[in-house]
Amino acid sequence: MTPLYYEEPLYRPPSEAGSLLIQATVGCSWAHCTYCISSVAGRFALRPLADIQADLAEARRLYGPQVAKIFLLAQNALVMPPADLLQISAAAHELFPGLQQISLYAHPLDLLHKTPAELRALDAAGMSLLYVGLESGHDEVLRRVKKHSTAEKSIRACRRALDAGLRLSCTVIIGLGGKELTRVHARDTGRMISAISPHYLGCLTLMPYPGSELDRGVARGTFKALSTREVLEEYCLLLENIGPLERPCIFRANHASNYLSLAGDLPADRDRLMQQIAAAQSHPETLRPETWRAL
Numbered sequence: 001m002t003p004l005y006y007e008e009p010l011y012r013p014p015s016e017a018g019s020l021l022i023q024a025t026v027g028c029s030w031a032h033c034t035y036c037i038s039s040v041a042g043r044f045a046l047r048p049l050a051d052i053q054a055d056l057a058e059a060r061r062l063y064g065p066q067v068a069k070i071f072l073l074a075q076n077a078l079v080m081p082p083a084d085l086l087q088i089s090a091a092a093h094e095l096f097p098g099l100q101q102i103s104l105y106a107h108p109l110d111l112l113h114k115t116p117a118e119l120r121a122l123d124a125a126g127m128s129l130l131y132v133g134l135e136s137g138h139d140e141v142l143r144r145v146k147k148h149s150t151a152e153k154s155i156r157a158c159r160r161a162l163d164a165g166l167r168l169s170c171t172v173i174i175g176l177g178g179k180e181l182t183r184v185h186a187r188d189t190g191r192m193i194s195a196i197s198p199h200y201l202g203c204l205t206l207m208p209y210p211g212s213e214l215d216r217g218v219a220r221g222t223f224k225a226l227s228t229r230e231v232l233e234e235y236c237l238l239l240e241n242i243g244p245l246e247r248p249c250i251f252r253a254n255h256a257s258n259y260l261s262l263a264g265d266l267p268a269d270r271d272r273l274m275q276q277i278a279a280a281q282s283h284p285e286t287l288r289p290e291t292w293r294a295l
């Protein structure tokens with residue numbers, strides 16, 4: 001048997017823990033965000049379609065036909081040409097008849113580079129859940145971290161995906177504006193989430209990758225990272241600024257980078273989440289210790 005191909009660095013969302021992981025791309029096609037491992041390690045490549053199809057066939061031999069979920073690695077597999085993604089989806093559904101979901105990461109610009117018709121075709125083919133790293137809704141934060149997007153572009157990209165029928169899981173990063181921009185980062189990120197109304201919202205807490213530009217900025221003192229207390233305050237500000245939503249949003253801050261694990265539905269559970277944050281502010285000893293945090 002040929003083992004499935006995997007090339008570091010590899011990341012998948014926590015909710016994809018039970019999914020078959022298939023490497024469609026390697027690394028990130030952008031690779032400039034100042035806090036990210038992709039800016040300092042690895043390379044970017046599109047894998048040949050034939051190799052991806054061979055991995056799917058091998059997975060069928062290894063695991064049988066009962067695979068229910070597939071996650072396409074790596075950091076923005078949606079950058080692939082739509083025709084290739086459709087062929088991957090077709091091959092996966094043929095090999096795994098009970099397949100319920102294919103999901104992948106996307107940069108907002110990957111969405112804007114696809115037409116509404118192409119996105120509708122991906123949804124119809126069962127490639128129906130996208131994880132989009134938005135990180136912030138404040139343009140100055142996005143500019144400083146070199147995200148290569150703006151709030152307007154992120155909103156337009158996500159609305160295009162939603163209009164095509166795709167489900168969206170969006171991620172934002174608490175602390176990305178540092179002390180200087182914490183309030184505007186939280187305010188505009190909340191407003192951006194209201195304008196998008198994703199199905200899922202995930203929060204990470206900033207942990208610059210060692211050796212990255214932002215990590216060096218922290219060491220030099222040019223970027224002032226939030227204290228734990230300020231992180232909790234930013235959570236509250238973010239939740240306060242998420243206004244009316246078009247659909248219920250499943251909210252999770254259960255990533256290992258977070259000091260506090262939060263889970264609920266927005267807007268229904270907003271007050272309970274705020275109370276949980278307030279309780280943690282009163283009892284900081286209940287927070288995840290710094291040494292237990294991880295990416």
Ligand code: SF4
Nearest residue numbers: 028031032033036075
């Ligand atoms: S944060 Fe995302 S888009 Fe930015 S370099 Fe890392 S993987 Fe690429």
